[in-house]
Amino acid sequence: MTATPAPSTLAEPPFRVPRDRADLQLFLQAALTLEHLTIPPYLTAMYSVRAGTNRPAFYAIRGIVLEEMLHMTLVANLLNAVDGDPLVANSQFVMDYPALLPFSRDKVPIALRHFGVDALETFLYIERPEYVAEPPGHPSVGEDDGWTSVGQFYATIREGVLRLTAELGEHELFRGDPARQVGPRDFYNSGGEVFAVTGLDSALKALRAIAEQGEGVSRTVYDSDDQLFGETRQPAHYFRFDEIRRQRAYGPHDTPASGPTGPAVDVGWREVHPIDPAAKVAHYPPGSAVRRAAERFNQVYARLLCVLESAFTGDPAAIRTTVPTMLELRDLAERLCRNPHPDPAKAALGLYASPTYEVTEAHFERAREDARLRA
Template sequence: MLTQSTQYKNAFQEKATKLTNVKELIHHSKSVEDVREDKLHVLKELLNSAVVLEFATIPIYLQAMWTIKDNECDVAKSIRNIFQEEMLHMAMVCNMIVGIGGEPKIYDPKNGLKYPSGLPGGVHPELYLYLEGLNDCSLRNFMEIELPEEIAEIYDYETKEPVSIGGLCDQDGNITNVKHIQSHEHNTTIGELYDRINELFQELQPNMDVERQLAGPLSWWVMADATSVSKAIDMIKEQGEGSENVTPASTGMDNLAHFYRFWEVYYKKKIVQEGDKYYFKDPMPRPETYNIARVPKGGYKQEEVSPEVWHLINSFDEVYTDLVKFLEDAWAINGRGQAALVNAIEVMFKLEKFALPLMQIPIPDKEGLHYGPCFRMI
């Protein structure tokens, strides 16, 4: 991942910077000789891979959340909480990067992720993700992204039978009978990434620079040392992707890990604990939504839509571009720090201003389907 200068000290650093597959980068990081400078270099690359992965979920989660007409219903609140925690995770990893003298690259306009696509870094290669509304397919994909290494057994309260997460979603939007293969090799790429990051921090014990780190609504604390890094990584893994053995009770029944939150929405029942067992019990109805179409590859083109639609689509892309630029500026070496972060939070709220009206406009010749934003950098 091209996050550093193209002036490399040696072949090891050059390869670390150019690798785009997370598994390969983790493997490469373990081949380094006992050279502190090389280990710090590859640590920055591993951290930036984590930043890109965390940010990659933001558009697809927001798109699904915005299609919910009642933004105060339980489902909307749950997904909003997940989005906020994903932003928190990204911000905390950005603090780790600047703490060791790096500079996060959240999005590369030329080579960055453009939906529909798989996740960056070759993570979960079985997934092909779309900008689409809240439905069984999007929820099943979200569950797959957040899948822990081991899933707690949860029973239906009425039947007392264990509930399966079901098959994967195909590219036509249908739930299939193809089951996810539970295996250590397949499931733990994100967890392995964070584990390797933590291993290198604990080994190197770097003197953390807190001057460019940010604290506030998007990042709860600065990374003062390797101990605070370890604490942050434990929280990231427990709340979201890469957890090894998280049960609903691990994070508290009122603050479920992301996988279990999405499973509740998918199964339409809330998870409760009774004794040493978990059940899907209380109804969690799927809310009424705008039925938006999957955004096509490359997004909608100006010549294909009305002036009204194009104004909303293009305005959204402009604000989204500003959001990414402000976030990068917040942690840049010569950036504006907290002031840029405040700007990012302000423009984040502007996205809805264009997304929600757009989702109410029907697409001609596609009965019942509406437009949705494209999340393009321009």
């Protein structure tokens, strides 16, 4: 096995409350990158389960991925509302894995792992409801020199939005072009309804949706989809992962303290295609079918990000292409994961090939060129 590479990191904004529009935009761009960061690891786990098995886990992770995409879209809407420019289709947007979870005191690397206990432990760590420290500037965090939780980061954005609204006026702060907002027309199965951000209320609602879908309403297992979206509330992400990890569902009266006491959840830890978390395209022999498929995956992933960028920068209807593109990625990923790793030593260990999510500037250029030709 190759040596584990040093994990990559996301550039965190400075430890302060956003102090002007440009600062807020910087923070929101970081939030956009953050919301995307968990998607490749979640997809990797999803696509590594053997066909026809682990359905509850598959659907649970799928639902969470869709909600992360909803979060991305809400952040993009918020960024557009404050007259910013979401950047998605560039190589800095896609982290190299393993990547460090940002805004965290502990430096926990997140890798592309097959479905299993290790992957779930990582997911639980990512989504854990934790003690959320006050935003920077508060006396209780006077000794801190950096971010300690994602919750704190979002609370700080919230604080920034409130202060800038007071300072600039709501109308001036939210002066972005409303035509850039992505609405529910073309964004479906989205884990809530995506909505336009047009002012302070919708901005705060967006931030609340993001926080509570991930960690749950404070001290409960559930999110607030019933209040925010008029939908059935579900266990928040953390608790949905917990249901899989503990192989038992949360019932309507369960709390974080009680743990899940509902029906058993069917999980087959062995019904997976194990993969090498450090897999890179370079490990696959040039000219081999696996290599071609892995490169193809990265190219289609670049296309997905180009679609998102178009949708977030003036063509909201483009978001309807994300579903077909993600379905194409699913097919490619499943085909890869069912092929043994081309390296005989790794195949002997029972490892299979997997997508690598190495998306380069060349991929983006080609995706943009293809889009131009098809237009």
